[in-house]
Amino acid sequence: MIKETIQAINSQLPPQTRLVAVSKYHPAEAIMEAYEAGQRIFGESHVQELQRKATELPQDIEWHFIGHLQTNKVKYIAPYVSLIHAVDSERLLAEIDKQASRIGRKIPCLLQLHIAREETKFGFSEDELLALLQGGSHLAYTSVNICGLMCMGSNVDDEEQIATEFARAHSIFLTIKDRYFKHNTDFAECSWGMSDDYPLAIAHGSTLVRIGSKIFGSRL
Ligand SMILES: *Cc1c(COP(=O)(O)O)cnc(C)c1O
16 A cells, blocks of 8 residues: 555656655554655654664665754754755754764755744744845855755645645745855755645645655554
8 A cells, every 4th residue: 555655646746856755653664665665765753763763774765854853853863864854943054064064964954934824833934034045144054955945834725825835935945046046956945745735735846745644644
């Protein structure tokens, strides 16, 4: 079932969009089933769980940290993580830079944009994001590589609202790309879309869809 779902999702994705299989709370056996279907990118949102799975499972897996990351926990995932999706403060960016530098890595990151209308606490507003980049302080962090933006759509049934949010996120991505990363080909990723809204995300520029329950079932 896991294998068939992964194949079905991949057949719907345009060439520029990759699947992040969100395996949080699911055991190694489920991940290996996806792995055997060819899946190599997995998303986790708990530090210890990522650390444990990364040391136990095949080394060619790319581990993405997709959840809210506490500054004091960056050091535990720094050696293992291929992409940190939800950088939501300059303080966190600075800490990732520090820990990456300490172990001689350059860690790819996405800046989290707060776009949903509902009350979620995390992420930069559009204005905060533009202020950060305009100020240029991110340029001092040479051990992080800012590769794009991440956002979560509102958790609502109204598809039009979600589509509007993803369209806005994509437009902000294009503005930022043009103003601050014009000659940086690494700034290319748009991480939006989950099990219930990924078709809308694909229609609005997503290059990374983060899909969990549709592949692995609901988490208990
Ligand atoms: C859990 C999680 C997902 C996956 O959600 P599903 O609805 O199970 O597909 C995607 N993104 C983030 C940030 C998550 O925490």
